[in-house]
Amino acid sequence: MRRIFLSMMLLFGVLLLLILSVQISESVFSEVNGEKSSVFLTPKFVLGAGSVCNKYYHNVDFPRGHIALKDFNAEIVDESGSSVPLYETYIHHWVILRYYAPKDTDTNKERDSGKMIMVRNSGFCKNLGQYFGFGSETRRTMTRVPDPYGIEVGNPAEIPDGYEERWLINLHAIDLRGVEDQFGCTECKCDLYNVTKDEYGTPLKLGYTGGLKCCYDKTQCRVREGFRNIKRGVYLKYTVKWVDWEETILPVKIYVFDVTYTAKRGSDSESPCKIEYDVEACDRTSAGIDTICVDNKKTSLVLPNGGYVIYGVAHQHSAGIGSALYGQDGRLICTSLPVYGDGNEAGNEDGNIVGMSTCYPQPGSVKIFDGETLVLESNYRSIEKHTGVMGYFYILVADQLARPSRREIYKLEILKYTWLLVLMGVVAAIGAVFSFLRKDEKYGGYQLLGI
Known part of the structure; x- marks a missing residue:
């Protein structure tokens, strides 16, 4: 009897593992009113206390065909599918990039084939070609592209013969369990990682004390002595x-600006940032x-082709207090402010930026003119030094505004004729009054009865 019970428990355990593996590996698809939605997972990556993952996943699962992207968001989950809080696994950044690759190229070999064609956004930075991308703020930042606009991808007329469209995800995550200094690890302070050379073996420049060059893939942030290190898989x-x-659908162009951009008018407008x-x-x-310590960093950039701003949002790290984009005449195009968490649950982690406010201007209310010089500013608290911070601004720009629908045109026509009828009524009333006054003048006025 005991043997049967143990066998059944073993079988149940195997079935449970199979169910979980299916749930964690399959995408979830849904469709509502013509809008489709799918949930995908990257390959599993394993992290131990203080370890770093900076992976590039080629040819990831993504919707195919000629489509308009409407929304994209992401988060770290464990093997059970539960959200992982930032104080356990910190999302330094994730970005998704679009590219073309030969149809017969194996995913594992496409990078070395020399035939990848990156399809970057419309921004100025060669090294910021992503279509979407965030960091710790990913769970509470809106990314919705409003109707009737969309990000056009998969147009067969744009894909070279023999190629297909693919997508690439770069994920940079840091395991903060048991580390000595969580904030220092997220700022990639070199002494905490015991790093003196970058990932290519080049010695760090004098004065470089923190940033991406010190927290590359497989580096290790210092862990408290005696902390029990348990590795786990996450996605x-x-x-x-x-x-x-x-x-x-009206297509929009994606611009990603970086406050470190320094190219001047007439120079290479696509220089690295x-x-x-x-x-x-x-x-x-x-x-x-009592001094309020704020670091205000600014840059200017010229947008050759303008348009109507449909959406805007900034990306900052902890200690950030907001970013803004201004037009040439000083008018405000968009302000994006951080939302700091004050709890323990995923999406509200205390002391972390867990969201950024966004801009959705009224259609036609915010326009950037061709050749206009924009000013981007990024503000951080500077009571203490911060390393490896970022100051990006992401906007969507449309060449044209939405045309009114048939229903809206019908309403406008009704309104126009309503005002015409009102105007005719006013004219008729004025005519009647004028006629009455003339008649009164001719006959000396009317007498009240009974007097």
């Missing part, structure tokens, strides 16, 4: 929403203890 779960492409920068601590001894 990036990403949700894509889209609709099939139609002529009624520095990606990150340091915030130096302010001198509170000379300025006074």
Whole structure:
């Protein structure tokens, strides 16, 4: 009897593992009113206390065909599918990039084939070609592309013969369980990682004390002595929403700006950006203890082809206090402010940026003109030094505004004729009054009866 019971328990355990593996590996598809949605997972990556994952996943699962992207969001989940909080696995960043590859090229060999064609966004930075991308703020930042706009992808007329469209995800995550200094690990401080050379073996420049060059793949942030290190598998779960492409959809261009961009008018407008920068601590001894310490970094950039701003959002790291984009005349195009968590649950982690406010201007209310010089500013608290911070701004721009629908045109026509009838009524009333006054003048006025 005991043997039968143990056999049944073993069988149940195997079945449970199979069910979980199916649930964690299969995508989930749904469709509502023509809008389709799928949930995908990257390959599993294993992290131990203080370890770093900076992986590039080629040819990831993604909707195919000529479509309009409407929404994209992502988060880290464990093997049971549960959300992993930032104080356990910190998302430094994730980005998704689009590219073309020969149809017969194996995914594992396409990078070395020399035949990959990256399809970047419309921005200025060669090294910021992503279509979507966030960091710790990923769970509470809106990414919805409003109707009737969409990000057009998969157009067969644009894909070279013999090639197909594919997608690439770069994920940079840091396991913070048991580390000595969580904030220092997220800022990639070199002393905590015991790093003096970058991932290519090049010695770090004098004065480089923290940033991406110190927390590359498989590096290790310092862990508290005696902490029990338990490795675990996690995934990036990403949700894509889209609709099939139609002529009624208006395409938008993606611009990703970086506050470290320094190219001037007439120079290479697609020069690389520095990606990150340091915030130096302010001198509170000379300025006074009550001084508000804010590091304000600015850059200017010329947008050759303008359009109507449909959406805007910034990306900052902890200690960020907001970013803004201005037009040439000083008008505000968009402000994006961080949302800091104040709890323990995933999406509300205390002290972390868990969201960024977004801009959805009224259609036609915010326009960037051709050749206009924009000013981007990024603000950080500077009571203490911060390393490897970022100051990006992401906007969607449409060449044209949405045309009114037949129903809207019908309403406008009704309104027009209503005003015409009102105007005719007013004219008739004025005519009647004028006729009455003339008649009154001719006959000396009317007498009241009974007087």
